[in-house]
Amino acid sequence: MPLPLIPIIVAGATAVSAAVAGKKGYDSYNNMKDTKELAENLKYKYKTSSTNFQLSRDDTNRTFENYGKVKLEILGGTMKQFVESFKQIKNVTFKGEAVTDKFVSNSEIERFVLHLETQVVKAGQIMTAGVASLAGGGLAAMGAVGATATFSAASTGTAIATLSGIAAQNATLAFLGGGSLAAGGLGVAGGTMVLGGIALAPALAIGSLIFAASTEKKLLEMHAKEAEVNSELQKLESASTVMAQIRATTKSMQKLAISTDKLLASNVGKMENIITNKGKDFRNFSVEEQVIIHNNYKLAIIMRDILNTTILDEKGELIPNLQSVISAEKQKISAI
Template sequence: MVLPLIPLIVAAATAASATVAAKKGYDSYQNVKEAKEIAEATERKYKRSFHKFEQARQQTNAAFESYGETKLMILNGTMKSFVKNFRKLKNVHFSNKTVIDSIDSVSNVDHFMREVEKQTIHASQIVVSGISALAGGGLAAMGALGATTTFAAASTGTAIASLSGAAATNATLAFLGGGSLAAGGLGIAGGMAVLGGIALAPALAIGSLIFASSTEKKLEEIKKQRSEIEVEIKKLDAARNVLDEIQGYTLKMKQLAQCCDQLFAKYIDKMKKIISSSGSDYMKFRYEEQQVIQRAYQLAVIMKHLLDTPIINEDGAVSPLLKEVMAKTEKHLSQSDWE
């Protein structure tokens, strides 16, 4: 009498197994769906962040190059003209401080003039050869680093080749790395670290994650990778913020250099007229004429401070001197007694 119950038990067991299988199948489907949604959303978020970072990197590089070209034009223009005409003067002696901080003795004037002359010669070599010859980040390095730093890497006659060497590489890696990042201070070494983060996007490998044998395990892996990529996104955002800051400083320095250059050009023209009408002996000039010469010299020193001041140092961080130099330059240029 028991035997007739067996088919019922088997049927019940079969139904239970089907229910369990259906539940596992549904869970697997839900895991696959959730994993795919997480992977795709994380990838979209990463790509948005990287796109913004890449824009900031390109814009910062463009700002460096533009400022670098401005520096070269000033050195080969007004600074070169200043050296040429100031060298015509004799018995030059400034009895009062007429420059930033200040260089006021004859010996210091001579030293300053030699340094400026070296820079104008280097700039002239580059301009004559064509600015486009500054390959490998040289023009960006000229903008990012001080004129003294970039030209120091160049021996006489090889300025163009040398500018695409160590100085250019340091500048490039520094701004690619975002300088001194708020999220860890990566510096130059961070150039490769941040760029290395780009590889994490393909690492999502959505297809292989979705079709793994254990969808539950793969869902956990997706969640873990999402956390890792969120960290990389924060690094990219921090790098972008620093790049935006660096770009802002670069544009401001370019504007200050151009403003100073306009005033400088006026005083160089005045100096030319004085030499033409009154000769070359500074000690025989009238007081007003001596004042013009002193002002022209003062502007040369202000300009050299600007051009020599790096936007970023060799560690990739914003130069600690930058704000001070900018403030002093603005103060000097805003003086009401400039004619």
């Protein structure tokens, strides 16, 4: 008599199997949906973060280039004017309370003017050749590195090559797009790049990771990939933060350089008027006129120190305590 029950049991088993299969299908559908949504979300987050990073990188490069151009213009403009006028004055002696609170020897004055003249000449040569001659990150290097370091070469061509070489050897400058990026094992598209001590995985690697996960991996594996991607996104955001600090410091230095240049230009104009009206012998100048000449000298030293201040070291990291340097130079200016 149990034989008639077999079709019923089979039917019941079939129904259960169908229900289980339906549940698995439903779960599989949800998993695929969640996986796809998660992948799309990660792609969007990465695209946004990557775009912001690229914009930050381009902005940082432009900031260095702008400051580099300002440095060249100051050296080829007001500093050149100072050298040409100051060199005309004979028998310059900065001593006595009416002129200075610190004795400055004649040899010290001569060394300073000679050193400054060298920078002025080389800046003029580069400007004559055209800013376009500073291809390969040279203009950015001029903004990031002190003028003394960038003008260590002997002629125009080698000076330009030196600037480009600095860009190639400096990690951040190279990453921003300057110089031969093969130098020091750095590359344009691949490998790990260092920016302020932060390792950046190549964008292509992250992109392929996301696409592979969205098409081939299960939801559980996708969550594991999510942690990896978020880690890389944090690196991009951290690098953008570092570059923001670099830009802020560079803009502060540029602002200080421009304001000091305006003050120096005004004083150089006064010095030229003294030379025109009183001649070129420092001994014939009044105490007030001698003070003006001395103020020109002190401002030129401050201007030189500002232009010689390096923002990034060889590793591409921001030089510490630059804000203190800026404050110190401002105090010197206020004292004049």
